[in-house]
Amino acid sequence: MDERYYLLTFESTSSAIGAEHGLLPLLPVRVMPTLRQISASCGISLRVEPQHYPALERALRLGVVAPGTYRLYLVERGEAREVI
Amino acid sequence: MTVKIDALGKACPTPVILAKQAIDGGVRDLTISVDNDMAVQNLSRLAQSQHMTAQAVPISGGFDVHITGEGGGETAPETVCCPAAEHTEDCTFFIGKDHIGEGDGELGRSLMKMFLYTLTQRAEPPRALLFMNSGVRLPAGEAQIVESLQALEKKGCEILVCGTCLNFYNLAGELKVGTVSNMYDIVERMDAAAKVVTV
Secondary structure, eight states, X not given: OOOEEEEEEESSHHHHHHHHHHHXXXXXXXXXXXXXXXXXXXXXXXXXXXXXXXXXXHHHHXXXXXXXXXXXXXXXXXXXXXXX | OOEEEEOTTOOTTHHHHHHHHHXXXXXXXXXXXXXXXXXXXXXXXXXXXXXXXXXXEEETTEEEEEEEXXXXXXXOOOOOOOHHHHHHHTEEEEEOSSSSSSSOHHHHHHHHHHHHHHHHHSSSOOSXXXXXXXXXXXXXXXXXXXXXXXXHHHTTOEEEEEHHHHHHTTOTTTOOSSEEEOHHHHHHHHHHOSEEEEO
């Protein structure tokens, strides 16, 4: 309940699997089911711990994950808030 | 003064036990936070049996149940436990491959990762996870899966891994979590389980 982490959700399963392959060499990510409260087309999400957020931000800026295929959320105490 | 009890994430019947202890200790104004409907129902029954009233208010991630009144009941009602918690606790999973379902292998491996992650998020772990055939690649493989299995083991879930299968896949020296086991032990665990689910 006290957990705090970043969550990438995707529009398609292939985007999610592709993002995992792209990000794993750069930072630790964990595959998890998309939270029930988030409506996304794909049930696979990627969890990133807060200490790895700078690496995630860099990777997203470099286009490691295709822009427009994902949404980024901050999850705190079970509540997800989209990060712009 | 209102006494507050945080029972979020507590498995059934813990919330009712905590509330009953407080009432028995003389508390007549109590707020207990719980995260499931079954706990709300159990607390309402407890309040009724104690000649008190219960009111549930939705909060983020669950409910605050306010119990107030003069008290004075003698016995607590029978607690009906959450089926989900009992189900996982009494369950043993037999994992005979390194992916879930048939079809695309990559999707199946992602589903397996999510399945094991989801087990770690539940209040109660399964009784045991039994790995055979290509399923033994999981406790000898990827970091995320090993972390999930370590978390489950820490919560009390027994993890048995078929030694014959590890030898077959040349993974004998690669096991990162769990205990190398044999058919006798694995069949024994299946026998002892209330329910065995093949993944």
